[in-house]
Amino acid sequence: MPLPGVSNLEKSPGPALASRWRACGIDRAFLRRMTEHPDNLRRPLTPAREAQFRDDAAAVLLRLFFCAIPTPAWEAEAAMGAELLGAVRECGLLLSDGDRLTAPFHLRLIRGLYLFSDYLNGHSEAVMGAGETTAILYQAGCPTHAVQRALDLGCGAGTLALLLSRTAAHVVGTDINPRAVALAKLNASLNGIANIEFRRGDGFAPARGERFDVILSQPPYYPNPQGESIETYLHGGVRGDELAWRIATEAPSYLTPAGKAVIFASWTSGRPPIHTPDLKVLELSANRRELHGTRQGITVLAHTPAGEAWHAEREVSADRWGEITRAAIEEIFAVEDYLLQPNGGMAFEVSEGLTVLKEGTQTVVQGAPGSWVGTLPVDEATRAILESPNAGHPPHAVHAALRRGLLKLSGKPRVNAPSQSR
Ligand SMILES: C[S@@+](CC[C@H](N)C(=O)[O-])C[C@H]1O[C@@H](n2cnc3c(N)ncnc32)[C@H](O)[C@@H]1O
Structure with a gap:
């Protein structure tokens, strides 16, 4: 058909x-x-x-x-x-x-928006509507406060662009597939939304020279070993994550100084880490492989003043993968910023709902429902921290507990002011 x-x-x-x-x-x-x-x-x-x-x-x-x-x-x-x-x-x-x-056309009502798209039945140019992965990216990346400019790169039927238009004054949605641009425009018009511009083009080309406070992208990331693009919305290259990698490495040049890019992709295990001296990079990954051997990941990128770059990784249990929120990401950013500071004067608390249990000779911690921590074995130093967080523990052990999400900075975590130098 x-x-x-x-x-x-x-x-x-x-x-x-x-x-x-x-x-x-x-x-x-x-x-x-x-x-x-x-x-x-x-x-x-x-x-x-x-x-x-x-x-x-x-x-x-x-x-x-x-x-x-x-x-x-x-x-x-x-x-x-x-x-x-x-x-x-x-x-x-x-x-x-x-x-x-x-x-x-496929039609759904998502968060108050009526959205037309194509049925995904193997046609090379079919346009993807709002799927489960779209929802995960929305939750992880949609800003909780008002911003000026947002970009949805690879917008498909425009779901994320339309959702972004509620918090961003101006939104740009781009896609290489002209059908996607046509359907995204239809959806904006259907929902009476006027602050989005949809443009056609490859990667960042349609936004050359522009800067955004928020960039969201869920590029195609399935491998296509034959090397031809079979379904534009699905296949991202021979390995699968080539386009996602291109977008992740180019995104920083399109961010405002305080902006964040949030990219949802499924990464192959040999992919090099994104590590540059002027970026904060958070790589969240699901601890379950997809059928074709890759792992879903959410990569968050932001600029930082020189010397304050970091690269952090968190593995999230598969059953919690859909619960990553923008607020949780902001908290990890605050912890990683804190870890760069000299350790003076901060108090800690054990993450909410965490329980410490004895299992035979092992000590394990168990997260509350909804937390990212599943059941983890912990060593003596971590157990001691969880029992009295502020009793003066070795910094490396405190850092490890913070990084695993077992410990929180108490009160409102400090977030570094964004660099104005760019
Ligand atoms: C997985 S779909 C995501 C759709 C939508 N953003 C969402 O999250 O529901 C990927 C989209 O990227 C588009 N795309 C594929 N290659 C592209 C490229 N080189 N440049 C820009 N967009 C591309 C596809 O046409 C498709 O609409």
């Missing part, structure tokens, strides 16, 4: 379609109640039994747009009005099949 055309999407009726869905009550709770089976980027939603038999406008529009069930044109017209239906057909969001209409 060829992908549906996108050349007329700019004639879409904009927010009027989303307004119609909203007015009918098609919100998150409705979709949850009226559909079955877990979410999936490959298939439409499956209507629950109740949604199959109701004939009110919400149920009709749910079956038509979200479940891609062919629907008589007269029924669609009754649910959305002739004018809106005409505009939706003209731009290609609904296609005629005899006297029935079908919806060719």
Whole structure:
């Protein structure tokens, strides 16, 4: 099946379609109640039994747009009005099949945003919508405070760009795939968002010479040993992480002095560390390999004044991988900044919910639900720290406990002021 055309999407009726869905009550709770089976980027939603038999406008529009069930044109017209239906057909969001209409695009409601994308069924140019990995990157990278400029590199259907537009005054979304740019523009218009510019191009080329307070990117990272790009959204090179590596190494030149780049990729084990004298680099990795032998990672990059560079790594247990938040990342940044300072005057506390247990001759610590620490064996020095954090322990042991997330700086951790020298 060829992908549906996108050349007329700019004639879409904009927010009027989303307004119609909203007015009918098609919100998150409705979709949850009226559909079955877990979410999936490959298939439409499956209507629950109740949604199959109701004939009110919400149920009709749910079956038509979200479940891609062919629907008589007269029924669609009754649910959305002739004018809106005409505009939706003209731009290609609904296609005629005899006297029935079908919806060719994948559609979901994510954090209050209606998002069209393609079904991911092996077509080389298919555009990815909001997936599980998109959600992880959003949580880890979306700023919690207002910023000026944000970039979503490899924006796909524009999910992250649209979410960033809530905290950034201006957002740029870029993608090498022209379909992605068309769908991302459609989604911005559908949701009535005007502070995003979508541009087409390879890597950072469409943002040459610009600086951003936030850069988010989830480039394709699956290996393609044949060396040809099979699916643009999926394959990142022969090894898989070549494009991700290019983006990670170029990102610092596009950051403002206080900016952060957060890159989600799956790295091969032989990849060299990103280590430069003017960067703070945090590499989080999931402690489980993907099927093709790589590990998912979140790489956070920021500038630093000369002499204050660091490179930190944290392994996160696979079942906690989806819980990494921007606040947790900020805390690691504060700890790593602290570790560079002379150790005077700071107090420590044991991380919340951590318990120390005896298991035979071993001592182990166990994290509370939601913490990154699973169950870890600890040595005598760490046990002593956890029992009385401020009793004057050797600095290397304190540092090790801080780095493993067992200990926290008490009170609000100090964060170094960003360098203004760039
Ligand atoms: C895994 S998808 C991520 C989509 C979206 N950002 C998300 O997180 O849901 C990767 C995206 O990168 C785009 N891409 C692939 N190669 C690229 C390149 N060289 N430059 C820019 N974008 C690229 C693909 O077209 C695709 O939309």
